[in-house]
Amino acid sequence: MKPTIALVGRPNVGKSTLFNRLTRSRDALVADQPGLTRDRHYGHGRVGSKPYLVIDTGGFEPVVDDGILWEMARQTLQAVDEADAIVLLVDGRNGVTPQDKLIANRLRQSRQPVYLAVNKAEGMSPGMAAAEFHELALGEPWPVSASHGDGVRELIETILEPFPDETDEESKRHPKFAVIGRPNVGKSTLVNAILGEERVIAFDQAGTTRDSIYIDFERDEKAYTIIDTAGVRRRGKVNETVEKFSVIKTMQAIEDANVAVLVLDAQQDISEQDATIAGFALEAGRALVVAVNKWDHLDGEQRERIHRDVARKLGFLDFARFHYISALEGKGVGELFKSIDAAYHAAMIKLSTPKLTRILQLATERQAPPRVGLTRPKLRYAHQGGMNPPIIVIHGNSLENVPDSYTRYLEGLFRKAFQLQGTPLRVQYKSSTNPFESEEKGAKPGLLKHRAASKVQLKARIEAKEKARAVADGRVTPKPVKPAAKPAGGKPAAGGRGKPAPRGKGKR
Known part of the structure; x- marks a missing residue:
């Protein structure tokens, strides 16, 4: 069983920031305002060599006896009772406060081991940051920085060391x-x-x-x-x-x-x-x-x-x-x-493709989609395209012309056939392309034209290979390459072998 670590401390010391650091997430709200977290917040720890659970708690006010602060304190004490280890988080820049002493006295009564973490210690000497907090009598203080991650992994490894190794099995899918x-x-x-x-x-x-x-x-x-x-x-x-x-x-x-x-x-x-x-x-x-x-x-x-x-x-x-x-x-x-x-x-239901297609055929026999111009959409077969929500993909021709009213008609039949109570249902259409569509309408080349072009290219390649083979065997003499024709005026063409004009005799 995974060990559970509870983060406890007075308001605005960085518990939610440390929670997000340990879970490598942004599940807990973080803002420069005390009292933001009020309920217990659970997460899976991902910093450390062993799997564990971490609990983020609200600001602990141990002396209140009514109102929302009392409810928050009650939630924190329940998290302390559930945890296998407790991290008391204090603010290294504000020093020891009377509220820290009250919380330390309360946690000292618990049976779980308590680790003292001095947060916001970035840029400070570790010895100087932790010196003042020895008076809380909770063992050696750990200077950490929840926002930068300094010292966090070392603290977690120390907390997890007494617990046995366990494999972090992937949780099964559940509602x-x-x-x-x-x-x-x-x-x-x-x-x-x-x-x-x-x-x-x-x-x-x-x-x-x-x-x-x-x-x-x-x-x-x-x-x-x-x-x-x-x-x-x-x-x-x-x-x-x-x-x-x-x-x-x-x-x-x-x-x-x-x-x-x-x-x-x-x-x-x-x-x-x-x-x-x-x-x-x-x-x-x-x-x-x-x-x-x-x-x-x-x-x-x-x-x-x-x-x-x-x-x-x-x-x-x-x-x-x-x-x-x-x-x-x-x-x-x-x-x-x-x-x-x-x-x-x-x-999360799995829909059978044959049953979907049969229902689609019965739906079109009972009520065909309306005609648009000279064509009527043809719905051929259907299959499932996804879950949560269930998605039904219908294939056919001219499906872009299916009206919304007919889509709602199909949704009702599918929902009734599979008893899909409580979930939305989505119907998507996928039209097949016409292989004989002409280019004059702005469409891609048709299938027959593409096949004809492929045959011409194949025939040209075969003829080129036969000609090269005949030249290699000596059966055909290759035609000599004609020299480049001279342009009018007797001057050689560009790149020709004509005599260059003498220097200095050109027109100025």
């Missing part, structure tokens, strides 16, 4: 789904309800989650990865730089996931921003499940209004399953998870 939506609609509450524990901070404040949190878990002995994302606001209301980064991380999480779970707030109207977020997931080709949260506090009239609002504003999600749940009470979460599983299987 990965992202929970997306506007701020404060209950995404983190839903994540905790699915996991059965308070894994991420769920707070009654918009914008609590700022980063995309990847969480691996098992359900019914099957591996999954759930991604808790930050809420996506309208562009005009995104003012903070950090919040702009959070939106980017949410978009990247949608691209990285197989299934997107769109969470809506039943106590608010379905907004244009909800449709925009759903449209982005649809454009990325991700399978989609819609969860209308906070459903338990509505009366019959309000529920009917939400049903009409959903049908009117999210009608383009007719392929997705809608669930009306209460994440806080855990109602409807089980059925929601079944739809997530079904959407993943539909997105």
Whole structure:
């Protein structure tokens, strides 16, 4: 089993920078602002000779007892309990602070080994950078630079030395789904309800989650990865730089996931921003499940209004399953998870080429594509061109003239035949070129003309070889080369052997 290393320290000492250095990624948000990281963030360590997991934590405030800082401290303490080794990160340029002493006293009570890393030590003498931190009584301080990488590998090798060697086996493919939506609609509450524990901070404040949190878990002995994302606001209301980064991380999480779970707030109207977020997931080709949260506090009239609002504003999600749940009470979460599983299987399905072609033939027999001018598009056969989303490639002639309405007709038949519930479906056309197409229409030379030109060239080569062979055998005398003709006026041609004109007698 891979060892786990937790990065702990007060705010703005470089924990997320060190996390990105160890994972060789940009998974953790980094900015010159304290309190940016709030939840536990896991990653696979790639710096060092052994595989391991690394946990990025929020700024540790051990003396607070309420509010968001208390939630962050609780997350940090849970990461300390999960870890096999702890790295206490301090700021080498600010020196020892009272908060560093409190954190050191708290970590000294843990059973895991604690390593003291003095960050931001670039350009400083290692002895001078580490001298002041001996008073924390956590062993020999390690001067490092998370941004430049100085001393990081040596620290990691020392931490990993007590652990046995293990091979870093590639993880098997498993479902990965992202929970997306506007701020404060209950995404983190839903994540905790699915996991059965308070894994991420769920707070009654918009914008609590700022980063995309990847969480691996098992359900019914099957591996999954759930991604808790930050809420996506309208562009005009995104003012903070950090919040702009959070939106980017949410978009990247949608691209990285197989299934997107769109969470809506039943106590608010379905907004244009909800449709925009759903449209982005649809454009990325991700399978989609819609969860209308906070459903338990509505009366019959309000529920009917939400049903009409959903049908009117999210009608383009007719392929997705809608669930009306209460994440806080855990109602409807089980059925929601079944739809997530079904959407993943539909997105990753393998489609049989013979069955696709038979369905295509039945579709054209039932309703042929409309005629365009004097020609009618001919759809010959189909095969699968990709997964997540499923892509069906249709071959034939004049397919560039197939209208969008007929494409939607084919999508509906394919979806019904293969029971593709929960995933978008894409139909692509690939027209065959006409080998007898003429050059007058601006097309490439036809096949017959190309064959005729090839025959002429082959005949010329054979005749040249026969003539060269006859000259070599003496059967044919080669014709003498004629001298270059003299130009008018008696002067020799350029490059000829005529007598050069005497110097000084030319016309001036």
